[in-house]
Amino acid sequence: MRTFIRLKNRHANPLPKEFRDQELRYAPELVATFVQRFTRTGDVVFDPFAGYGTTLAVTEQMGRVPFGIEYDAQRVEYIRTLLRDPAAIVQGDSRRLREYPVPLFDLCMTSPPFTERNDTFDALTNYRAPSAGYTSYLRDLAAIYAQIRQFMKPNARVVIEVSNLHGPSGITMLAWDIARAIGEVLHFEGEVVVGWDSYGYGYDHSYCLIFRAPDR
Numbered sequence: 001m002r003t004f005i006r007l008k009n010r011h012a013n014p015l016p017k018e019f020r021d022q023e024l025r026y027a028p029e030l031v032a033t034f035v036q037r038f039t040r041t042g043d044v045v046f047d048p049f050a051g052y053g054t055t056l057a058v059t060e061q062m063g064r065v066p067f068g069i070e071y072d073a074q075r076v077e078y079i080r081t082l083l084r085d086p087a088a089i090v091q092g093d094s095r096r097l098r099e100y101p102v103p104l105f106d107l108c109m110t111s112p113p114f115t116e117r118n119d120t121f122d123a124l125t126n127y128r129a130p131s132a133g134y135t136s137y138l139r140d141l142a143a144i145y146a147q148i149r150q151f152m153k154p155n156a157r158v159v160i161e162v163s164n165l166h167g168p169s170g171i172t173m174l175a176w177d178i179a180r181a182i183g184e185v186l187h188f189e190g191e192v193v194v195g196w197d198s199y200g201y202g203y204d205h206s207y208c209l210i211f212r213a214p215d216r
Contacts, residue, residue, distance in 0.1 A: 001037050006195045026111050026161050031058040034109055038157045039064055043106035048094040053079030055109050056088055067103055069094050072126045095140055097147040104153050111161040116172045138181040146185040149213055158211040166202025175207045186211035
């Protein structure tokens with residue numbers, strides 16, 4: 001697989017009006033690229049931070065079996081309108097992953113909720129609860145992926161789309177910090193840099209970090 005790709009950040013379907021000030025989806029073409037590379041028809045694709053359901057909808061359209069978890073109940077209801085199988089999305093907190101009927105999967109693909117170093121709200125609660133700090137956020141992500149590891153089929157891959165953040169308060173090296181944190185529980189296999197026609201967060205590119213289970 002190429003380690004640098006160019007994509008357009010486009011969506012065929014606009015979000016419902018209640019979400020339109022929260023346009024944080026990655027492009028369906030990005031999902032299709034990795035689903036095509038790492039799975040076959042009938043394989044299972046898991047998204048632990050389902051957001052607005054892009055991974056799940058594209059996966060289902062490509063003949064794979066989707067399953068996702070999303071914290072926000074309103075988003076879950078929206079995702080169910082996109083899927084033939086509404087049971088493929090569960091409302092919940094991925095920090096308690098073992099409480100949900102997560103299937104063994106062939107690919108896990110997501111973009112986790114982003115946070116800056118000085119954010120005062122917890123990204124993993126959809127920014128509703130107070131933050132315990134940036135280090136706690138990274139520790140929670142590592143704990144989530146330690147649980148995810150238990151549901152990986154032998155040749156499964158984990159893909160995480162993330163960016164560093166360049167804002168008014170400076171730079172948060174989010175992509176690199178996540179790579180290090182999750183690299184403690186999964187084997188880091190490499191990254192694909194995605195050049196976008198438009199993106200945000202102060203950059204015009206993001207990283208797709210690729211992991212597999214450690215050698216046993």
